[in-house]
Amino acid sequence: MTESKRETERKYEPPSSGLGGLPDLTGAGPVASVTASGPEELDAVYHDTADLRLAGSSATLRRRTGGPDAGWHLKLPLAGDTREEMRAPLSDEVPDALRALLLSRTRGAPLRPVMRIRSTRSVRHLRDAQGAVLAELSLDEVRANSLLPGGGRAEWQEVEAELADGVGAGLFDTVERKFRKKGINRADSPSKFVRALRDTGAAAEGARRPGYATAAAPGSPGRYVLTYLEEQVATLVALDPAARRDLPDAVHRMRVTCRRLRSCLRSYRSVLDRRVTDPVRAELKWLAGELGLARDQEVLRERLTAGLAALPGDLVLGPAAARLRVWDVSEGEEGRTHTLEALASDRYLRLLDALEGLLRQPPLRAGAAGKPARTMARAVLKEYDRLAGRVDHALELPPGADRDAALHQARKEAKKLRYAAEVARPVLGKPVKRLGKRAKGLQQLLGDHQDSVVAQETLRELAVAAHAAGETAFTWGVLLGQERAGARAREEALPSVWRTVSEPALRAALAP
Structure with missing residues (x-):
């Protein structure tokens, strides 16, 4: 069984005088008091593939003993200073649940111990006027031993600041201003593991994902x-x-x-x-x-649930909500x-x-x-021409199943044009950005139409099932009628939306 939490933290290099030279943060912003605890001894063995695929994707997996959170810890990067940490109870082997979450990074390569990191940690809690913890400062004396061939040892000190849940990142900035006055700066390594790989000389290149471009x-x-x-x-x-x-x-x-x-x-x-x-x-x-x-299924469920909830009470007959949940x-x-x-x-x-x-x-x-503008413009315009052919074909067809299928194909081509425009945006700039934005609008219109077509078929099936069970199918018929009307409205809007995409001046601006 695993549990998950998000942590927002930053690491700092202590001053030349060592960890004892940290400033008193009482009065820094909302910090009303600082309390201390420790020291405690932490012993972590980091696991990775032989070629360090986890480190290369900014993920870490460790088995840690000591401290209040002993066990297996998997950390995955999120935005900015935030990571998601998943924990599993202490065991001899990597828990299957955590191993599965790493499969896209390891691609099935075996995990093995690659680094042992021991830390002597003292903790300072930054508290507000009510005594609630705002942040935790961990003052660590670190000793790393590489378990990889050719690896060595390394020692350093660091300060780790972690925000409590619900505390804004502005507190980091307040603390950093105090730190900088004492010569304390942000660490250049995002984690102990990455620094240990670098400082022990053990395949440090694995700590960075290669730039294949x-x-x-x-x-x-x-x-x-x-x-x-x-x-x-x-x-x-x-x-x-x-x-x-x-x-x-x-x-x-x-x-x-x-x-x-x-x-x-x-x-x-x-x-x-x-x-x-x-x-x-x-x-x-x-x-x-x-x-x-x-x-x-998720899209269809949300659509049908919203449609049912929006109906007036006198149009909802029978156990419609219950049948929808069972379905x-x-x-x-x-x-x-x-x-x-x-x-x-x-x-x-x-x-x-x-x-x-x-x-x-x-x-x-x-x-x-080749010439980037010419190559990228040709690729985008080729996708535009494919889309134009699909839309023209769909508009020539009478309403019905054939037109529905043709509109669905046009939707797919609109996506391809949009994505081709994304690739070309750094080269072709505003014209291709506008084309991509308009292609997205067309895609959304056609997507809503297709969702309505699928919903109609499901509503018919629900109506048949309700009738067979002796229930009234009235409500499903009402919803089906609404979906048909909505699909017709989108078909009627298509020519005007398509004109914004096929504007001659926009296409001419991309001509190679």
Whole structure:
């Protein structure tokens, strides 16, 4: 069993006089008093892969004894100074729950002890006028021993400041002003583990994720495309633990990242050889499909629940809310199972390996060294032309199933145009930014239309099930009628929305 918390902390180098030279922080901002405790002895063994994949992605895993929180600690980076820490009880082996959360980073490589860090810690609590703890200062005398081949030993002192829950980061700034006057500055290592790797001389390069985009020349189309791909692969890896834990919007964001990667690999075939990238695109499509079951169910549940809640009471007949909950539980479990099975599969790990390999040895084509504005504009305009063909075809069809399917295809093309524009934005600037924004508006309109089409089919199924159970299907019919009317309204709005995307002046501004 694991528990999770968010921690916001900063590390500092003590003054030349050592830890005893820290200033008294009483009266600094809301700090009314400072209390001290300790010392205590902490003994942590850090685990990583042989090539330090966790350190390379700013994650740490340790088994710590001593102190009030002995056990296994997994820390994953969030924004700024914040990290998420997951804890599991003390045991001899890495807990399976934590090992699974690291799978996207380790890609199945075994975890092993790589560093032992012992600390003698004294603690100072910064308290407000009511005695509540605002922050904790940990004064650490650190001794690190590398467990890697060729590693050595290192010793240093540091101060770690951690905010209490609910305390704003402004307190950090107040404390730092006091610190700077005493010659105390921010540490240049984000964690003890990273500093230990550096100072012991044990494979310190593993503490940094390599910049794969440097395989292409600065300012070239290849550099821009590889930079975008590297960012998206990092996002995919970082979202994996949240998706496994079913955190809000995690599966959706992971699925969108798959789409961004697929679109980039398709749109910029002049930069990267499709003989290498097409198999990767196929696997990204598979993963997005597996994740889509859970996400589609989530979207549909929210839509139907909101529609039912918005109906006047006299239009809600029978146990409609109860039937909707039963439907959601039965359908939702299937989607969740698909997600977890996909993320636990060897196929998924092979995809992650393939993405890493693509970045490490990018299959650059001649276009990777071409003129960036010309190359990027051609890729964006090619996606625009595909979208235009889809929209024109859909508008020619009469209302019905064929038009619904055509509009769904146009929605997919709008996404591809939007993502191609994202890649090109550093080169083409405001014109492509405007085009991407308008493509997003079109995508949202068509997406709402498709959601309505799917909802109509589900509402029919719920109505049939209700009738078979001897319940009235009246409420489901009302909701179905509303969805049909909404879909028609979006179809009627399509020509005007499309005109904003197909504005000749906007397209001309991108002409190579």
